[in-house]
Amino acid sequence: MKRILSGIKPSSEILHLGHYFGALKQWVGLQKTHTCLFPVVDLHALTIPQDPQKLRESTTNVAKTYLAVGLDPKKSVIFKQSDVVAHLELFWILNTITKVSELLLMTQYKDRVQKNGPQSALAGLLNYPVLMAADILLYDTNFVPVGDDQVQHIELAREIARRFNQKFGQTFVIPQPMVEKIGARIMSLDDPAKKMSKSDSNPNSCIALTDKPAVIREKIKRAVTDSGKEVKYDPKKKPGISNLLTILSLVLNVSIKSLEKKYKGAGYGRFKSDVADTLVRFLSDFQNKYNKISDARVKKVLADGARKARKTAEKKIEEVYKKVGLK
Template identity: 45%
Template sequence: MKKRMITGITPSGKMTLGNYLGVVKNLIDWQDEYDLFVFIANLHAITLPQNPKQLKQNTEEIAALYLAAGLNPENVVIFKQSEVPAHSELGWLLNTQTSMGELSRMTQFKDKSQKLANKSSIPAGLFNYPTLMAADILLYEPDFVPVGVDQKQHVELARDLALRFNNKYGENFKVPEPLLTKNKIKIMDLQDPTKKMSKSSLNPKAVLYILDEPAIIRKKIASALTDSENVVRYDPENKPGVSNLMTIYALLKNTTPENIEHLWEGKNYKDFKDDVAEEIIAILEPIQKNYQEIKRSGKLETILNEGALRANRVAQKKVTKTRKKMGLN
């Protein structure tokens, strides 16, 4: 019997190359090995203000890109988080089992709340969304949750809550294991390579999107921040910009930055950046073509509806059992 895995992506912006390399590419490799659940976390997106039309568009675009990149809906359960009410219900039930101290220690809450102009109007949802994330995980009894280093803290909270609930009310939740991204690699911002590339970045030059046209990709890579040395060498501490571009190229080639350093011996940054841009285009163009075909086919809604039905069957059983354990049924 296959081990189960669950993961989600927040549609707070358009899917980036970082999302593809850090999450989607791995899921494509894993989809035959695991019983895989993949959801678009649109309930998490609204912890910060969103334009409703843009949120709907981003949600559908990300779902279509998952499929375009190679996820097979016959084997993978792909769905919108908001179409499975058990996420919200279990999120609330777990909220009652979580302390404010635990939530206040969450790194992402600290980071996101500090960016808000008005500190007195920080949404409560931003503070307690880790309990919803724990519900996302525990509903499906996964064996593994693939995460980057920055998300491991949330899986640890889910594990703590599962153990706490089981000890208090009796065996109910499987305690999942975090599955860290291969090599713990992050794709960084093109204009500030000390920061992670983000869907919500306000600088369009800083982020590569999966649907960027070739001319835009070439322009963004050409303007990516490097340094004045003009030597291609992998050195994340002293050459973060160059190292970030090398990481991107290496991941696209399924190798490591150290293994490709020799490719640019005696070459300048323009040659290096041209190679990186062309490799990105070569990988993304087929995905973009598949994306357009999926949009024209009109099958996306059907796939998401079927995914929601499959997810609901699993999730509702777990939330019903949880309610009974707590004396609510």
């Protein structure tokens, strides 16, 4: 079977609808047809300052979310990135064949520099696409499920792999990005021009998977719409309503067209109320499962997964060391 690798960074306690429809739901399906590795990529979280205790808690919560949505440790390798030291070993070697000019072109780095100035950008933020390449190439990954904002990083990983293969001989599989087009672009509730993000300073901008019913209803009630009344999908003229239609269509697994027909003449009040009620029902099953998963179970799953991941990773790093002359 073809190999899949993707992970979530535990840089916040919040995992939201965008994570579920843009990544997690897709992963659950992929584990039935592919060999899958799903790390919690905790090393990537260090690109911005972290409180150590909160990072530990967030790492546990991300792993707990993996299990609650249906990722199965018997079918997939679920592990903590930092538990497999080969990620860092390969990262350094790949760093030595990556051009600084390539890293300076990465959108997320440029955005941070533009927003906060060059003094705010740490070397880890500049280099993290190389660590991402190491994560992927270490396991001979065929496909990488990502959001469309990460495709640029997969292209860099592909270039690094080609460069290494040309210089040292065939070593790495060239990975392909796998983008979930619809779920990957759930937008912010308070600013539908930007993607829903766990790092947003406004807590009302996203629906966390663990939000309580009253919180969900309040966030949907406050969600930005427009001065009109028609429930119609038009991302340019009605981005807020279009975002809520996208969310409802994903939750119910029905077409946006059918929802437009259903809510024709209904007005925003009824529509928002239905969106909120639907989300409350949808997330209740996940939350029940999430709350039953103990930290001890998470610890065991991550330890077992790390042992499995190391077997593959250590073989690859041994091959790489020989190719570059370290062994």
